[in-house]
Amino acid sequence: MALLAALAVPAEAYIGPGAGVALLSSFLVVFTTIVVAFLVILAWPFRMLWRLIRHGRKPKPWIRRLIVVGLDGQDPKLTDRFIAEGKLPNFEKLAKSGCYHRLRSTFPSVSPVAWSSFSTGTHPAKHNIYDFLDRDTRTYLPLLSSTRIGQVERFFKLGKYRIPLHKPELRLMRKSKPFWTILGEKFIWSTILRVPITFPPDKFYGAELAAMCVPDLLGTQGTFLLYTTRPAGERFKEGGERFPLELAEDRCETTLRGPGNTFLEGEPPLELPLSVEIDRAAKLARIEVGAEKLELTPGKLSDWVTLSFRAAPGITVSGICRMQITEMAEHVSLYITPISLDPEKPAMPVSHPSYYSTYLAKKIGPFSTLGLAEDTWALNEGVIDDGTFLQQTYDIDKERETMFFAALDRLRQGTLACVFDATDRIQHMFWRYIEEGHPAARGKEDAEHKDAIEDLYKHNDALVGRVMEKTKDGDVVMVISDHGFSSFRRGVNLNSWLHAEGYLHLEDGDDGTSEWLRGIDWSKTRAYALGLTGMYLNLEGREAQGIVKPGKEADELKAELIAKLHELRDEEKTEVGINDAFDTSSLYSGPYLKNAPDLLIGYNAGYRTSWDCATGVVAGPVFEDNVKAWSGDHCIDPRLVPGILFCNHVIDDDDPALIDIAPTALKLFGLEPPAHMDGKPLFEASSFNGRPAKEAS
Amino acid sequence: MSFLNNILRRLFDAALSPFSGLHPLVGIAVVSLVLGVAMLLVFKWTSKQEKMTAVKRQIHAGLFEIRLFNDNLRAILRAIGTILHHNLRYLGLTVVPLLWMIVPFVLIVAQLQFHYGYQGLEPGAQALVEVELDQSAGGLGGVRPAITLEAPPGLLIEAGPIWVPSARELTWRISAVEQGDYELVLKTSDGEITKSVRVSGQVVRRSPKRLAAGFFNQLLYPAEDPLPASTPIRAIGLSYPAGNAGFEGWESELTWMIFFLVLSIIFAFALRKPLKVTL
Numbered sequence: 001m002a003l004l005a006a007l008a009v010p011a012e013a014y015i016g017p018g019a020g021v022a023l024l025s026s027f028l029v030v031f032t033t034i035v036v037a038f039l040v041i042l043a044w045p046f047r048m049l050w051r052l053i054r055h056g057r058k059p060k061p062w063i064r065r066l067i068v069v070g071l072d073g074q075d076p077k078l079t080d081r082f083i084a085e086g087k088l089p090n091f092e093k094l095a096k097s098g099c100y101h102r103l104r105s106t107f108p109s110v111s112p113v114a115w116s117s118f119s120t121g122t123h124p125a126k127h128n129i130y131d132f133l134d135r136d137t138r139t140y141l142p143l144l145s146s147t148r149i150g151q152v153e154r155f156f157k158l159g160k161y162r163i164p165l166h167k168p169e170l171r172l173m174r175k176s177k178p179f180w181t182i183l184g185e186k187f188i189w190s191t192i193l194r195v196p197i198t199f200p201p202d203k204f205y206g207a208e209l210a211a212m213c214v215p216d217l218l219g220t221q222g223t224f225l226l227y228t229t230r231p232a233g234e235r236f237k238e239g240g241e242r243f244p245l246e247l248a249e250d251r252c253e254t255t256l257r258g259p260g261n262t263f264l265e266g267e268p269p270l271e272l273p274l275s276v277e278i279d280r281a282a283k284l285a286r287i288e289v290g291a292e293k294l295e296l297t298p299g300k301l302s303d304w305v306t307l308s309f310r311a312a313p314g315i316t317v318s319g320i321c322r323m324q325i326t327e328m329a330e331h332v333s334l335y336i337t338p339i340s341l342d343p344e345k346p347a348m349p350v351s352h353p354s355y356y357s358t359y360l361a362k363k364i365g366p367f368s369t370l371g372l373a374e375d376t377w378a379l380n381e382g383v384i385d386d387g388t389f390l391q392q393t394y395d396i397d398k399e400r401e402t403m404f405f406a407a408l409d410r411l412r413q414g415t416l417a418c419v420f421d422a423t424d425r426i427q428h429m430f431w432r433y434i435e436e437g438h439p440a441a442r443g444k445e446d447a448e449h450k451d452a453i454e455d456l457y458k459h460n461d462a463l464v465g466r467v468m469e470k471t472k473d474g475d476v477v478m479v480i481s482d483h484g485f486s487s488f489r490r491g492v493n494l495n496s497w498l499h500a501e502g503y504l505h506l507e508d509g510d511d512g513t514s515e516w517l518r519g520i521d522w523s524k525t526r527a528y529a530l531g532l533t534g535m536y537l538n539l540e541g542r543e544a545q546g547i548v549k550p551g552k553e554a555d556e557l558k559a560e561l562i563a564k565l566h567e568l569r570d571e572e573k574t575e576v577g578i579n580d581a582f583d584t585s586s587l588y589s590g591p592y593l594k595n596a597p598d599l600l601i602g603y604n605a606g607y608r609t610s611w612d613c614a615t616g617v618v619a620g621p622v623f624e625d626n627v628k629a630w631s632g633d634h635c636i637d638p639r640l641v642p643g644i645l646f647c648n649h650v651i652d653d654d655d656p657a658l659i660d661i662a663p664t665a666l667k668l669f670g671l672e673p674p675a676h677m678d679g680k681p682l683f684e685a686s687s688f689n690g691r692p693a694k695e696a697s
Numbered sequence: 698m699s700f701l702n703n704i705l706r707r708l709f710d711a712a713l714s715p716f717s718g719l720h721p722l723v724g725i726a727v728v729s730l731v732l733g734v735a736m737l738l739v740f741k742w743t744s745k746q747e748k749m750t751a752v753k754r755q756i757h758a759g760l761f762e763i764r765l766f767n768d769n770l771r772a773i774l775r776a777i778g779t780i781l782h783h784n785l786r787y788l789g790l791t792v793v794p795l796l797w798m799i800v801p802f803v804l805i806v807a808q809l810q811f812h813y814g815y816q817g818l819e820p821g822a823q824a825l826v827e828v829e830l831d832q833s834a835g836g837l838g839g840v841r842p843a844i845t846l847e848a849p850p851g852l853l854i855e856a857g858p859i860w861v862p863s864a865r866e867l868t869w870r871i872s873a874v875e876q877g878d879y880e881l882v883l884k885t886s887d888g889e890i891t892k893s894v895r896v897s898g899q900v901v902r903r904s905p906k907r908l909a910a911g912f913f914n915q916l917l918y919p920a921e922d923p924l925p926a927s928t929p930i931r932a933i934g935l936s937y938p939a940g941n942a943g944f945e946g947w948e949s950e951l952t953w954m955i956f957f958l959v960l961s962i963i964f965a966f967a968l969r970k971p972l973k974v975t976l
Contacts (some may be wrong), residue, residue: 029756029787033780036760040767047768123959189768293974359761362754410772412763 051187058186059670062688064474066668067408068417068661069467070195071460073424073634074112075484076102076644082457090465092645094479098648105479105483107587108533108600109638110148112212113423114482114658115196118492119178121662121677125590128175129197130597131531138544140517142530142616144221146173146197146213152262161263170200170348176676179662180204180415188412188669191407194400199371201352208352209360209403211419214371217259217307217319217339220307221311222370224378227254227276228333245332250278256289256307256321258339258438259347262311269319270309278332285325287334298328301391305367306432306490307339318342320366324388335383337392340370360403361602367399374425379629386449386629389429389589392457393455397422401463408470415665420463424634426456427485432633435487439625464646471648476668481643482658488633490570491610492577494529495618503527504618512618515662523547526557527598530607530616532635534597535561535581542594558583558598565601570623577607577623579637588678602637609635651682698912701788701804702919709808710902717899721813721943724900725956728809734972736798741974743794749975752790754781803916806954808902811920813953815905815937817897818873823855826881827894827934828867841927842867849880851875852894885929892933893921907933 012199021049021298082088083095094100106117106124108131116129124130134145150169155162174197180190184205194196196212220239227245260267280288285296302323308316319339328332339610341347344361350369351357373396379389397420404418405500432441433450441447464479471477474601475598498504499512503526507511510519517528522538522545524619529535540546548554565581584596601609611628612620634641645656653660663673667681706726713772722955760782766772818824830842841860847852857869871881873896880891895903907930915923924930939948942956969976 029760029780029784032760033763033777033784036763037773037777040773044768044770149802187768353765355761356765359758359765362758362761365754409774410766410767410769412771422727 017527019087038334045627046669049572052556055185055187057197058188061188061356061413061669062452062683063668064413064416064472065411065476066417066466066665067471067475068415068665069404069477069479070417070419070481070534071423071481071644071661072196072419072421073427073483073485074457074460074481075427075486078453079644082454082461085452088461088466090461091207091479092650094464094477094646098477098646099650101645101651101656102681103586103643103645103652104655105634105638105641105643106584106658107584109483109634109636109641111482112197113168114257114537115212115419116146117173117340117659117679118480118482118661119180119195120174120176120199121666121673121679122176123181123590123659123678125584125588125596126176126676126678127594128173128596131534134173134595135530135536136641137542140522140528140530142516142521142544144213145531147171147199148173149219160265163266164262172197172202174515177674178202178204179665180206180208180417180426181691182666182671182674183669184416186671187204189410189411191414191416191419193403193407195417196371196423200349203258206352206414207356207407209357209422210350210369210370214341214369215348215351215371217317217341219259220338222338222372222375222377224334224338225256226333226383227252227274227336228411229331230333239338239375240381240383244504245276245334247276247278250280252276256336258307258309259317261309261311263315266444269332270311272307272309273499276332276334277636278328278679280328283328285328285334287323287330289681294323294503296323296334298325299388301322301388301395305507306342306366317347318345320368322392322454324384326384326388333383335388336368337375337378339367340373343367343369360406363406364399364402367403368396372421374380374421376425376429376630379429382629386430386447386452390426390449390452393422393425394478397459401466405466405470408467415669421461423456423460426452427627427632429631430456431485432629435489435631438487438489438631439627440629440631444629469646475648477648478661479644479646480658480661483638483643485632485633485634486605486636486641488626488631489606490573490575490577490609491613491624492570492607492695493610493613493617493622493624494535494601494627495613495616496620497568497622498527498529498535499618500622503561512620514617516616518616519692527561529601529609529613531597532605532614533601535599535601537598539598554598557612559583561599565599570607572623575606576604578602579604604637605636605637605640607636608633647682649683652684652687653680653682658681698915698924699910702915705804705808705919706902709812710747713812713900717901719900721900721940721953722956724731725813725942725953726960729957729960730964732805733961734968736802736961737965737968737972737974737976739798740794740976741972745790745793745907746975748786749790752783752787753975756780759783772924804919807917807919809953809957810950811902811904812900813942813957814940814950815903816948817895817899817901817903818937818958819898820873820896822938823870823895824894824937825870825934826869827932827936828858828883828930829932829934830865830867831863831872831931832950833929843886844930845884849881851877851881851896852879854882872907881931881933881935883933887927887929888925890924890928890933892935894935903937905937906936915941918944940965 055514083092096588107112112126112129116127120127131145136143148171152164152166152168180192181204181470183190187205190206192208193210198216199210201208201210222239224240227243229245253275255271258270262272275288277286287294294302304320307319310316320342321339322336323338326335343357346357374393378384400420407416430452432438432455505521505524525538527537528549535546538546539548562581565578567576568578570577580602582600620681659679662675663679664682666673703886706964707781738922746856762776763773782973851874853872853874855870855872879894883890892907902920907921908914908918909922940953941947942953
């Protein structure tokens with residue numbers, strides 16, 4: 001207190017307005033700190049007493065902290081190989097001191113589904129997430145499966161502006177309770193960092209940073225921008241927009257287009273002036289965008305750049321992006337990453353509590369909030385190179401690691417779960433280099449980053465080492481992945497197959513090249529495919545133009561399709577393309593089964609739904625080579641791509657599943673898993689010898 | 698110092714002359730704005746802005762942390778420690794700009810003090826002229842030194858001098874007859890010394906004290922040239938009424954400074970973003 005008192009600012013210390021404000025604000029900081037701390041400390045015993053009266057005593061935990069490190073997509077086969085080669089000493093050590101198992105994934109083995117099962121301990125029929133995409137049964141158009149983002153409908157007109165009278169609807173479609181909500185009901189703290197399908201964030205006793213499906217500032221799942229002097233080519237198939245860069249004497253004044261301005265009728269896009277000046281002598285480009293000025297060396301990504309779009313007087317919409325001059329010779333191209341919501345002033349709720357993202361941004365600096373933060377589309381489209389993608393991915397991983405350790409440092413009791421996505425993204429994009437003869441690696445046999453996946457596993461190993469250094473007695477550490485990985489050499493267009501087999505019909509004169517199932521004659525179509533693994537019947541009473549009668553007809557059709565798809569062969573490669581098709585009603589049961597695809601397709605290793613099929617195109621061959629950088633995948637038969645489970649304790653189960661983690665977390669904190677959970681705890685009380693948490697090790 | 702004061706006096710007399718007939722708050726507001734901008738820029742150029750931004754972010758993070766972990770006493774105490782640590786760093790970062798600003802700021806404030814710190818004498822108002830002497834002026838053994846005061850037309854010597862031997866001080870009471878700028882003349886055995894008197898309700902420079910030469914005398918009382926070294930007079934004071942920045946009942950030599958401090962801080966706060974200054 002004496003120190004605090006000593007910091008009080010005497011009036012004589014006022015030296016000029018600048019220093020005056022500095023000293024005044026310094027004094028205010030101390031004053032506010034004291035007041036806030038005093039109030040919090042004063043209220044603490046009353047709050048504790050109130051909780052005790054209302055909720056009873058906390059259950060007796062077996063452990064002090066549960067630390068879950070999620071390495072999205074870390075594959076057990078590769079892990080085994082690298083351990084055997086002595087390249088993953090920390091994983092090896094963890095396996096020896098505790099355990100290492102394959103971890104059964106979900107049906108389908110797709111991240112949003114798998115992590116939802118991780119969170120809730122339930123099968124998809126109880127949490128309602130079956131894929132990235134769902135479909136609108138009225139229009140057959142795709143919808144984001146996890147989130148509904150509505151529109152503002154009521155406004156107050158004020159001159160040329162219209163003031164929204166309510167917030168747009170923002171709804172998480174994942175059902176069931178995540179385990180951290182159940183822990184929170186007993187006031188056991190959880191910090192949940194970037195676990196997929198947490199947007200909008202859950203409200204519970206703890207902190208959460210949302211992940212997969214958080215949109216960018218444009219409201220998309222990640223749209224990169226490319227300003228280029230190159231002539232307009234084909235439009236980007238995935239996640240990108242191209243703008244002309246018209247240089248005159250190596251200078252160009254243009255605009256950077258932001259989100260629609262909801263304060264104006266018609267929502268015209270917000271814009272920022274963007275100027276590009278090429279200095280060939282200095283080998284750099286000078287960029288001015290809004291209030292920001294930066295100098296870019298070709299081939300190097302900038303730091304985060306803040307973009308503040310002025311929507312109305314006193315109202316700005318803020319985002320952050322990174323920029324890179326990808327070429328500066330005959331042609332000049334400026335690549336801009338998808339514009340993330342600014343974590344310091346997010347335009348949408350990206351965390352719980354709402355100020356948590358601001359807190360993190362203040363503590364560790366700006367970070368990507370975009371759901372799929374790594375720009376796989378830009379690499380797929382050849383806009384950026386392997387090196388840029390890797391740098392971007394590892395930078396994001398570093399942001400994640402920093403927030404993870406900051407949270408771990410503050411966690412005394414409770415759960416910390418953090419998902420690192422780099423493993424998934426790098427394997428998706430670099431698998432082509434570890435598989436001989438991969439069609440996406442033709443002509444790139446000596447690629448600079450051919451060891452990217454091995455380097456990634458070593459990087460993860462180092463992370464595990466750092467985590468283990470921070471653990472104490474009473475901590476349970478689990479390093480898990482939601483699924484493994486496999487090659488994606490051949491794409492399968494199921495809609496094309498359905499068309500060829502007579503289950504899907506096109507309208508007269510339509511060639512089937514339209515995206516999103518446009519051009520299909522629904523009055524004759526009995527089945528269609530959408531998303532990464534789902535096939536739907538055009539069911540009467542469910543689909544707007546359904547023709548298959550529920551019950552016997554539907555069951556017979558499913559059986560017929562399953563029989564035809566079982567071990568469907570790719571004659572060109574003389575391989576099986578599809579192992580099995582699974583009737584979802586036989587896989588699981590629950591209140592949301594009605595929303596499930598009717599069939600889930602279990603692709604063989606090396607196969608996956610084709611790019612065309614994923615975007616609802618019917619035309620083209622059933623099987624085709626995948627030549628995109630996105631060359632590895634896991635959206636296949638889940639039995640082929642289990643995940644990993646490393647734990648610093650021996651578990652009491654030989655065949656653990658991802659779905660078991662949630663009930664295990666509850667059990668470790670002394671709570672009985674609710675009856676609706678499908679998973680089973682991996683530990684029995686005897687594992688901890690009934691010892692108090694601090695002694696358990 | 699005299700040379701510098703001479704320049705500053707002329708500069709400030711000229712700069713503030715447009716406001717002389719206006720309410721004092723107008724001039725104070727304009728000066729606060731101009732100085733606010735100038736000092737902000739000095740602060741910007743002389744401080745480590747990036748470091749200040751980083752430190753402030755950590756302070757904010759600490760405040761959020763107290764709120765976030767409000768059930769965890771250890772976390773709260775750690776957050777308080779973090780905030781205080783970064784607050785000290787923040788104060789440390791203000792030292793360099795503070796050193797850059799301290800000299801010009803003192804010079805400027807001293808000039809402003811003699812424009813806004815005192816009210817002028819109005820016709821009919823009385824004031825005391827106090828003359829402090831050194832030993833060489835004589836007056837030993839309680840005998841009054843042979844110093845006389847002459848007033849120009851427009852001023853009237855009403856009483857005095859009163860000799861206070863213990864303080865070696867002579868005091869006259871004068872009164873203002875009509876508006877104008879005058880010079881009182883003190884006659885000693887060594888010659889004549891003048892003292893300015895301003896009979897005016899306008900905002901103009903007033904000198905409540907004329908002092909002997911010396912760095913601090915000139916730093917703190919720059920409104921008039923120093924007394925010549927040869928004179929036995931150490932100081933000549935004139936009891937102008939304290940200023941009130943135009944607000945009756947708020948009479949104090951520092952009233953104007955309160956407005957100045959508050960306004961300049963408000964301006965600095967408001968302009969920090971347009972001028973891209975981290976405070």
